[in-house]
Amino acid sequence: MPDSLSAYTTLGLGGRAQRVLIATSADELVQSPANSFILAGGSNVVVGDGGYPGTVVLVRNRGVKVREAEAETVTVTVEAGESWDGVVAQAVESGWSGIECLSGIPGSAGATPIQNVGAYGQEVAETITAVRVLDRTTGERLVMGPEECGFAYRASVFKHNDRWLVLSVDFRLARSPESAPVRYGELARALGVEIGDRVPLADARAAVLALRAGKGMVLDPADPDTRSVGSFFTNPVLEAAAYSAFRERAAELGEPPSWPGSGGVVKVSAAWLIDRAGFTKGYGSGTVGISTKHTLALTHRGGGSTAELLDLAREIRDGVKDRFGVTLHPEPVLVNCEL
């Protein structure tokens, strides 16, 4: 088994680990050495060129079980190492509605609560009813309800926190051949429906997969634009005063895309900021660069290093800050490296 972590990350970057172990059951995960780094699909991590100076445990426990079947809903327990997209495909085939817009997201089911995975108007916080974890500080196994998970935009109590090891996740899905109401404009347009309409589950999945593929957001070994962590930066959420200051600095650029949040905050588009600061699709030369299909994806074109990728990320972050006064934050977890 290779101990270069580049073999286990979608960026194809990262140095060696001292040791790599594979856990194929929850019990094996529970026995992970203290201080080991938990790695699943490797689609949301940037690992430093120095690798990891300890043990890396690969999450590979599999299984999807119906825990409760009721007239209108079904609750499924998914082992952490299951492929997330496999779970979505199974749900769509089984007539279980609520995660169809999360089609095509790489990685494992157990990592979905970590950053409250979301896309095209859905996020897992809406369907997760329980997360079974090991509390690594006490050695106890616990069942955490959604209210304890602190779910927020691309965040939860689990993110940037080694305390919890996710063993399995419960999702409650509606028994329906139709999708949840479509909430995302671009998806509604692709499906030829209005916001709030429902469509057959398979149609929602197919439309999302097609939209994602067009942006290089479905892993494809033949498409170098998919050698990424997906979005490298989260969309900044600005307080009212910071939003006004940003609007002044962006005045001549027309109406920037934005989404109002609760408490007066406004979420702005990181892709728009990056593009308007001069970092357009395909930017970069050599081994790393911005995807030719999506401004938010930083890609490894081959033969590069994490140091080069992070130099590019810094250049973009600093360029956006200089132009608009807005600070971008990375979405992936940085392991043994920093921005």
Ligand SMILES: Cc1cc2nc3c(=O)[nH]c(=O)nc-3n(C[C@H](O)[C@H](O)[C@H](O)COP(=O)(O)OP(=O)(O)OC[C@H]3O[C@@H](n4cnc5c(N)ncnc54)[C@H](O)[C@@H]3O)c2cc1C
């Ligand atoms: C092409 C592409 C498109 C993407 N699109 C999206 C998108 O649309 N929406 C979105 O939200 N994300 C997206 N992502 C990011 C990524 O796919 C998700 O965050 C995914 O959930 C990460 O899963 P993983 O198994 O690969 O996690 P990893 O990358 O292996 O791990 C990520 C973090 O979670 C921790 N972790 C993983 N498993 C466990 C566990 N069982 N217990 C405790 N900690 C754990 C790791 O230690 C690490 O800190 C995309 C990535 C790529 C490459």
